[in-house]
Amino acid sequence: MDGVVKTYFQGGLHNTSHPSYQAWSYAKLLQDFNKSVYEDDIQLKPCAYLHNFTGENVLDHDFYKEYVHKAPVFKQRDHRKLRSFIKKHVKYGDHSDILYRIDNGEIRPSKMLADSLESMLEGNEEFVMIDEQKVAFEYVMNAVESAEKDQKKVILVEGGPGTGKSVIAVNLLVKLIGKGHVTSYVTKNSAPRQVYTSYLTGSMKRSSVENLFRSSGQFIDAEPNDFDALVVDEAHRLNEKSGLYSNQGENQIKEIINASNVSVFFIDEDQRIHINDIGRKEEIRKWADEFDAEVIETELSSQFRCNGSDGYLAWIDHTLQIRDTANTDLSDIDYDFQVYSSPNKLFEEIKKKNEINDKSRVVAGYCWPWESKKDSRAMDIVIPEHGFSKQWNLKDHGQKWLVQEGSMEQVGCIHTCQGLELDYVGVIIGPDFKVREGKVVTDLDERYTYDSSIRGLKKMRKKDPDKAAAVADRIIKNTYRTLMTRGMKGCYIYCTDKETEEYFRNRVR
Structure with a gap:
C-alpha cells in the first residue's frame, strides 16, 4: 500500500x-x-x-x-x-x-489548501448535492457563520440511509475550510474517512487531505474551542470511551462539543449496530445542555437518493420488524429488489451491475469466521450446498475495501460499508436472522464470536437475559437494515434459511 x-x-x-x-x-x-x-x-x-x-x-x-x-x-x-x-x-x-x-502561530487553513479542496470538489459527482441536501447544507453553513465565540452551537441533522448525510458533511468540510474556519470531518468508523480521502485526493497529496479527517476518539485532550467547527458523520456510531481497549476519555460526545465552537452531528439512530454505540439525539442534547450550547435541529426527510425514496425504507423497517409501517409490499415503489435462491446467482447478477461503473458490491451478515485473515488461501463465507465460497473484504485494505481493485471478488461486512453508498448491493442474510411462522427471530449465537459489535453481550446475557436479547435483536436487525440500504438503485438478497427466503418473497408481493 x-x-x-x-x-x-x-x-x-x-x-x-x-x-x-x-x-x-x-x-x-x-x-x-x-x-x-x-x-x-x-x-x-x-x-x-x-x-x-x-x-x-x-x-x-x-x-x-x-x-x-x-x-x-x-x-x-x-x-x-x-x-x-x-x-x-x-x-x-x-x-x-x-x-x-x-x-505560537495562529492555526488557520491556508488559501492554497482551501483552493485545492474547492477545485477537487467541483465536478466530482460523488459530492454533488441535490434538493434538500443543498437546503440542509445552507442551513448549517448559516448557523456556523453566525456563531459567536462565547456561545457554543450543537446542530443535529437527522436523516435515513441515502439522504446524502455524508455528501453534505464533506461539502461542509470543504466550504468551511475555504472560509478560513478550522474544521475537521469526524467519524468513529474509519471506512468513510478512508474512502472519502481517496475520492478527494487528486492534485493534492494524500497527507493534506488526511489531515482533515479525524477519528472520534482524537479529542480526549483537546482544549475548549480548539476547532471552529467539527462535522461529525455517522454520529450514531459514537462511543463513550476511546482508545484501542476502550479505556480512555470520558465520553466522545462531550469531548467533541468541548473541542469545537460549533458541533454538527449527522445521525440515524436506526443504524446503531454495535453494543457500544451511544449516538442518540437524547444523549447529544444532554451534553449540549452541560455546555449551555444552543441546540439546532433539522431533518432530511425527503428526496432520498434511493430510487424507492422513503417508501423502500419504510418497507425495510416493516419487513425486518423494526417498526410497523403502512408499506407492506413493494408495489408502486421504483426500486429494484430481488430475492435469489442461489448465492452464486446473486454474485453473478451483482458482477453484471458492477461492470457498468464499479459501484456494486456483495456484503453479508457477520456470521462466518474470518479464516483468510490468518491464511490468505482460506475461504470464509462457505455455503457447501451451493458450492459457494468467498473471502471477507481484503485484509490489507480493511476499511478502504470498497474502492480497492479486486474488491468485487470479496464479500464486505458491516464495518467496511456503513456510511457509504453503492448503486446496487447484494446481501447474504446469514443464520443470525430467521423468520419462523411470520415472526423475525434473531440469534446471537449465530453471529461470529469475535465480532466486536457483540463483544460483552454473552456476558450480559448471564446477568440480564431479557436486556441482552433486546440489545442483540436491535443490533442484528439494524445491521441488515444498514446493509440492505447501501444500494441506491437496487438490493438483491440471498437467505441461508429457506423459510426466511419465502418470507421475503411474500413481502415483495
Missing part, C-alpha cells in the same frame, strides 16, 4: 505509515494550517531517524522513493549522514525566533 509498511508494535505485526511519510505529513500539516509557516514562507525540511533500526532494503526500497526523497530516512548507522543533512539545512543560529513563531 502507498506510504505504508508492516512492522512489529503494539504486540504484533501491523500496517503503519512509513517513517518518511509520517515526517513529511507532519510538515504538510504545518504548511497547510500554521499561519506563520505559510505567510512568512518558513521552509520545513522533514526527515526520519530510526536510531534503533539496523535493517536494510525495506524503508529505502524504490516503492517508497517518493516519500524518502521528501523526507530522507536515517537508520542506526546513518548518524553521520543525519549530521550532514542537518548541517546542510541549518547553517546559522535562530536569530529570527523561527521556532517561537511556529509554536
Whole structure:
C-alpha cells in the first residue's frame, strides 16, 4: 500500500505509515494550517531517524522513493549522514525566533489548501448535492457563520440511509475550510474517512487531505474551542470511551462539543449496530445542555437518493420488524429488489451491475469466521450446498475495501460499508436472522464470536437475559437494515434459511 509498511508494535505485526511519510505529513500539516509557516514562507525540511533500526532494503526500497526523497530516512548507522543533512539545512543560529513563531502561530487553513479542496470538489459527482441536501447544507453553513465565540452551537441533522448525510458533511468540510474556519470531518468508523480521502485526493497529496479527517476518539485532550467547527458523520456510531481497549476519555460526545465552537452531528439512530454505540439525539442534547450550547435541529426527510425514496425504507423497517409501517409490499415503489435462491446467482447478477461503473458490491451478515485473515488461501463465507465460497473484504485494505481493485471478488461486512453508498448491493442474510411462522427471530449465537459489535453481550446475557436479547435483536436487525440500504438503485438478497427466503418473497408481493 502507498506510504505504508508492516512492522512489529503494539504486540504484533501491523500496517503503519512509513517513517518518511509520517515526517513529511507532519510538515504538510504545518504548511497547510500554521499561519506563520505559510505567510512568512518558513521552509520545513522533514526527515526520519530510526536510531534503533539496523535493517536494510525495506524503508529505502524504490516503492517508497517518493516519500524518502521528501523526507530522507536515517537508520542506526546513518548518524553521520543525519549530521550532514542537518548541517546542510541549518547553517546559522535562530536569530529570527523561527521556532517561537511556529509554536505560537495562529492555526488557520491556508488559501492554497482551501483552493485545492474547492477545485477537487467541483465536478466530482460523488459530492454533488441535490434538493434538500443543498437546503440542509445552507442551513448549517448559516448557523456556523453566525456563531459567536462565547456561545457554543450543537446542530443535529437527522436523516435515513441515502439522504446524502455524508455528501453534505464533506461539502461542509470543504466550504468551511475555504472560509478560513478550522474544521475537521469526524467519524468513529474509519471506512468513510478512508474512502472519502481517496475520492478527494487528486492534485493534492494524500497527507493534506488526511489531515482533515479525524477519528472520534482524537479529542480526549483537546482544549475548549480548539476547532471552529467539527462535522461529525455517522454520529450514531459514537462511543463513550476511546482508545484501542476502550479505556480512555470520558465520553466522545462531550469531548467533541468541548473541542469545537460549533458541533454538527449527522445521525440515524436506526443504524446503531454495535453494543457500544451511544449516538442518540437524547444523549447529544444532554451534553449540549452541560455546555449551555444552543441546540439546532433539522431533518432530511425527503428526496432520498434511493430510487424507492422513503417508501423502500419504510418497507425495510416493516419487513425486518423494526417498526410497523403502512408499506407492506413493494408495489408502486421504483426500486429494484430481488430475492435469489442461489448465492452464486446473486454474485453473478451483482458482477453484471458492477461492470457498468464499479459501484456494486456483495456484503453479508457477520456470521462466518474470518479464516483468510490468518491464511490468505482460506475461504470464509462457505455455503457447501451451493458450492459457494468467498473471502471477507481484503485484509490489507480493511476499511478502504470498497474502492480497492479486486474488491468485487470479496464479500464486505458491516464495518467496511456503513456510511457509504453503492448503486446496487447484494446481501447474504446469514443464520443470525430467521423468520419462523411470520415472526423475525434473531440469534446471537449465530453471529461470529469475535465480532466486536457483540463483544460483552454473552456476558450480559448471564446477568440480564431479557436486556441482552433486546440489545442483540436491535443490533442484528439494524445491521441488515444498514446493509440492505447501501444500494441506491437496487438490493438483491440471498437467505441461508429457506423459510426466511419465502418470507421475503411474500413481502415483495
